[in-house]
Amino acid sequence: MPRAGPDDIIIAVEACGICASDIKTFQGAPSFWGDDKGQPRYVKAPMIPGHEFIGHAVEIGENVARSGQYKIGDRLISEQIVPCEHCRYCKRGEYWMCERHDVYGFQNNVNGGMAKYMRFPKESRTYKIPSDLRMERAVLVEPYACSVHAVNRGLIGLDDVAVIAGAGPLGLGMVGAARLKNPSKLVVLDTKPDRLELAKRFGADVIMNPLKENVVQAVKDMTDGYGCDVYIEATGHPSSVAQGLNMIRKLGRFVEFSVFGEEVTADWSIISDRKQLDLYGAHLGPYCYPLTIAAINDGRLPTEGVVTDILPLSEWKTGFDKMKKGDGSIKVVLVPE
Template identity: 50%
Template sequence: MTEIPTTMQAVVMHAPEDYRLEERPVPTPAADELLIRVEATGVCASDLKAYAGAAKFWGDENRDRWVEPGIIPGHEITGEIVRGSEEALAKHGVAVGDRIVVEQIVPCEECMYCRRGWYWMCDPHDMFGFKQYNGGMAEYMIVPPLARAHKISKDIAPQHAAYAEPLSCSLHAVERAEILFEDVVVIAGAGPIGLGATIGAAHKTPKLLVVLDFDDAKLELAKKCGADLTLNPSKVDIYQEIRDLTGGYGADVYIECTGHPSAVPQGLNLLRKLGRFVEYSVFKENVSVDWSIISDDKELDVRGAHLGPHTWPGAIKIIEKGDLPLDDICTHQFGLADFQKALDSVADSAGASVKVSIVPGL
């Protein structure tokens, strides 16, 4: 049996912009829980928004923070199972020594959404690293019985395994788009979500897959992920380019993956009549658009996308097959002691990072 220390290093939230590296007891799993040794935890825009002290918690206007004080953040998690009863292991279909990735949400299984099978919209909406359940920015972490765990190969780098979370989200956005073979698809953004959406959309084999970004290096990555054409809006007139490619009509599908307010009206204007707009982003501010474009002008389908329901097996398969240039996507890894550098790297939109991870072993 693996020897487990009594204490561990963990990043702990105390207040907005006040995260601290602390020594905490290694948690002891209950009879229905698993204990994992965390191997990597990705850092994303929602982590950054929580760190800054967001004004809402999943739509609840009465809450003044995203993360409860005392909670360990981090929801893009992979780790090795080091403890677990027969009951807990059987519940998840795993064994001690397996490497797993865990879905971000721990659904209650009791609310209307869970009872109807819409677990990713669970009403309490307890997520790892935000309020009730400690996340992965630590050396060890509990996986509760209601969590959803998936085995993933130990032959890939930990930061690549942790990318299963953003990739599953990207694939859900692609599913929401209902891409057809004859479609011209435009994806805005070549960050972690946009690149995942690119490979997902490429697997749908549309007529043409176009990716937009202001960073030429990221556009090169998009080509490696399956983009047929990449456009830099600072260098070309993307509206004219898309019109020329579509006989003047506009794109069939637009998937927004930037989180920048300007990308929303951009998409509405790039789409043809009866086109499909999918939103998958974390915005820092409210977005205003001319709703007449959606209704009177074009009768658009506007669809949100949240988390990655039912897409984790597909994301894991893509990662394990080596279909993605993950060394180029997972650009920056930091140890727990450098968690602030990790957060700052994500915040630096002009920097060289694509996907940032915290790897406790570093």
């Protein structure tokens, strides 16, 4: 059990979701373990994984207590990143791109939430969660904050046709967030019927399965041959990148959210000479937590049906397998015993 220094908070973990990045880390993807092509090692082992956590404060450092901001028993969440506050990015307010880049669950100095207890250090960005918000909804704050950020990056307008590729937990969060932007048409793509049906309930106007129809042609047909205005890639599958580049209109906006398990190649001339696209990356959920907590709490961001499995922490391997296969499971949550 970690103990609180003067500026720390110790929480008893209530629940921790399993993310696709946890699976890729477990399997050894170069995005996390580095490779011989220049990608540095991101993981600092040994570490405790888990960055989709919520919990209750059980120990508070003297400086934290003196500030009066948090007290024992508060239900809390911290953003995934623990920024250094000193690098170029932190000083500019771009803390989510902190050069040191300590993220809970990937480095041993900021161990994650797949444990009974975890420590929030001084630099943590911590928020209170309503005590009466059901766990199955509260545990989605972290992934949904990422979803909100990705949707914001797409600059969706009222007259846009927006396509979200992938209706996993994050893609479903994007559906709810994109619906709040009220585009003229919101299209969601996925290969699993249960996820598509949930996307429809969450606000998608059109749902399609790329394995059963030519989705590129279908989107072009509904846009007089031009293509969609915004394409948000949230599948983590390499084929979705080429699909999006072919589907999007000239001068469109492509948002890449996924972390891939392998190197992805594409025809970059589509981005430049052929279509002059705006290409946006999306990382973490900066400045999105207060809105996300409020919108989940009041129902603006729908959550019902996203958490499909709740398992004891000792059954983490079963949970990882369920998340990897995705058959009948969308979000798997672990709870300490």
